[in-house]
Amino acid sequence: MRICLVGAGRVATQLGPALLRAGHTITHVWSRTAASAAALAAQLPGAGATTTLDLRQMEAELILLAVPDAAVEPLLAQLQLPANVLAAHTAGALPLAVFASYPHLRGGVFYPLQTFSPGRMVDWATLPLCLEAADAASQATLLALAHSLSQDVRLLNSGQRLLLHTAAVFAGNFTNHVLGISHALLQEAGLPFELILPLVRETVEKALAYPPFTVQTGPAARHDAPTLARHQTALQAHPMWQEVYATVSRSIQQQAAEPSAG
Structure with missing residues (x-):
């Protein structure tokens, strides 16, 4: 052609x-x-x-x-x-x-x-x-x-592709952004990014093996309010990241509460 x-x-x-x-x-x-x-x-x-x-x-x-x-x-x-x-x-x-x-x-x-x-x-x-x-x-x-x-x-069709593109932004662009936040926080603590690579790999592998909502872990999923508060305090120097953390935590908890979760 x-x-x-x-x-x-x-x-x-x-x-x-x-x-x-x-x-x-x-x-x-x-x-x-x-x-x-x-x-x-x-x-x-x-x-x-x-x-x-x-x-x-x-x-x-x-x-x-x-x-x-x-x-x-x-x-x-x-x-x-x-x-x-x-x-x-x-x-x-x-x-x-x-x-x-x-x-x-x-x-x-x-x-x-x-x-x-x-x-x-x-x-x-x-x-x-x-x-x-x-x-x-x-x-x-x-x-x-x-x-x-x-x-x-x-x-x-165009409607399917729009939702696919939106999903791709969550899966790709947003994932990359939150990994960037993790990288920056580790740098602030003087720690290597390699430290969390096994965690990242296991998270991705589980999400590919099971419906992701069904394998959600972490303080938001278990409603660990004291840990959530300590994390918010740790992010005081980064108000935008605090907002991201709070919004995603609320989304995790709301999704877990829905009957169709997973």
Whole structure:
């Protein structure tokens, strides 16, 4: 498949080479920054680099909008794309309906469920790819593309994908943030982060082996008020973290009290 890649950030930087390895051709890499477009295009033999908003001459079957969620709609309003071309965004929380105002396009979604960071390669073969399309032909095209990259391909509607993306933020972004808090607190105490790694591993392994709510432990789960109070005191220098601690503790207790807990 001939693909024009719009974006040169974290997703595009890993998606472009993966598509190339799967046998596809990247015709062009677009970015608002010439240096970014050129840097990614240099990794994709045969790809041109461009900053022009007029992509009507890009001979591609698919325009992949691999840009942050907030950039998709402004770009759609500015880019000039070939009539009847399939354009798909990679955003998790944006609905397919963002293409409704552009009847000259065939809209689609090609959402890779993963966190992308510079210097860390992801395993595309096991990465869930979540698809949605406005018509059967576009769906078939995206399915073929997805299956060339991954063994885990799913058709999800916009509502399902929004909840999936929300769940992913809890599982990934929020988990990373609270681990960051743990790291900072250990640094304050002059203790190594490695000290809690066995705990982190066991917590994750249990959460993957059982419904997470059913294996909840800790002072909030056992309603240990004195310990909760001491922890709040220990966090006095960090009011925002105190708030996070109190909010999550209340959520743990409320969830445990619900009949459907677990």
